[in-house]
Amino acid sequence: MKKSIAIDMDGVIADVDQHFLNLYHSEYGVLFTKDDIAGKTEETLFPEAGAARKFAFTPGFFLTAPVMEGAVEAVKKLMETYEVYIVSAAMEFPLSLTEKHEWLRLNFPFISWRNIVFCGDKSIINTDYMIDDHLKNLDNFKGKTLMFHSFHNVNYNHHQRVNNWDEVIKLLVEEA
Amino acid sequence: MKKSIAIDMDGVIADVDQHFLNLYHSEYGVLFTKDDIAGKTEETLFPEAGAARKFAFTPGFFLTAPVMEGAVEAVKKLMETYEVYIVSAAMEFPLSLTEKHEWLRLNFPFISWRNIVFCGDKSIINTDYMIDDHLKNLDNFKGKTLMFHSFHNVNYNHHQRVNNWDEVIKLLVEEA
CATH class of the missing domain: 3.40.50.1000 (HAD superfamily/HAD-like)
Known part of the structure; x- marks a missing residue:
């Protein structure tokens, strides 16, 4: 077997990590890299608290990853x-x-x-x-x-x- | 633990068994009971082959069970x-x-x-x-x-x- x-x-x-970075760039105009976010949590990912969670709750988020x-x-x-x-x-x-x-x-x-x-x-x-x-x-x-x-x-x-x-x-x- | x-x-x-029976009654006008269908398969459940499968593929079927x-x-x-x-x-x-x-x-x-x-x-x-x-x-x-x-x-x-x-x-x- x-x-x-x-x-x-x-x-x-x-690749939801890159998806988060792309969406943040689109909405806030700042492009972070994967190196920039190393060691962060989903909560501290971006300067704006809750930004990542907001993206994840947006219709289409999972379909377009x-x-x-x-x-x-x-x-x-x-x-x-x-x-x-x-x-x-x-x-x-x-x-x-x-x-x-x-x-x-x-x-x-x-x-x-x-x-x-x-x-x-x-x-x-x-x-x-x-x-x-x-x-x-x-x-x-x-x-x-x-x-x-x-x-x-x-x-x-x-x-x-x-x-x-x-x-x-x-x-x-x-x-x- | x-x-x-x-x-x-x-x-x-x-209770999808009863759900099937109710839907069959609505669509074909015949009310079978759970005793009537004992020993059948999903395929042979009703005289019309594929009736049960058609019901299961109808939007709303699972929501209204x-x-x-x-x-x-x-x-x-x-x-x-x-x-x-x-x-x-x-x-x-x-x-x-x-x-x-x-x-x-x-x-x-x-x-x-x-x-x-x-x-x-x-x-x-x-x-x-x-x-x-x-x-x-x-x-x-x-x-x-x-x-x-x-x-x-x-x-x-x-x-x-x-x-x-x-x-x-x-x-x-x-x-x-």
Whole structure:
């Protein structure tokens, strides 16, 4: 039986960090870089408190998120040897449910509906691996974890960090 | 730590069997009873092949499903001693995502978004118990199963059958 991987959406296959930066640039005229926001939280991401949360609650936010560099090819590659599930915490933002489903259909049409999970708390997810950027998801996971690099996790190192999809493929395919 | 239960929606807390019968009555003028359809499949449920599937694909179907008798009080009761998750296979009918979310908000407002899971295949769900009417979900589950009575499962007996929510409470609360 294939080993299984739970792959997060936001910050992992969807580049929401860059999406936040682009939206901030459009609305406030200031272009921050990913280096500028390293070590911040979602709350302190921008000078204006609540700006990031406001973006996330705007209709269309999840539908228009850019795909993370290398994610499409990497997920296809992983599917050759693993059972891949997309596991996204979508319940906090109910508007995101159909947007996330549509985003997956548009950008990852090769992923079956059988392998998509939208949940709140991820603690009941049982796969061999989890690739996620959030500690709250990784810390309670019983299998092997890969922490996908994001501005909010740069100061934590108790999970194996992966900086990009090339590093995921190296770890889970080439060196596995 | 509380033991956990994954509770299905359709056929378990939502009475889709009765919903099908009501819709068939409205459209075809014939009122079948639950006894009439015992032992049938979704495909052979009505004389007109595909009628049930047509109903399920009609916008509003999931939003207007009646609540299963006794489900609200029983789920509240279970939540006193168990961590309860609502786990629904919603991905096959993408339109159902927001309808199911709204149905839960209206009928089970006491369930947190953290405890809601919409998925395709349920094989990656890891809870202590699963209450479901479908063999495809129960057969691959690693914990203890309760098969909620439905027309399509009357001829299968390799899971503990529960005929209604009173029987669930007897098994999981009163005799546990």
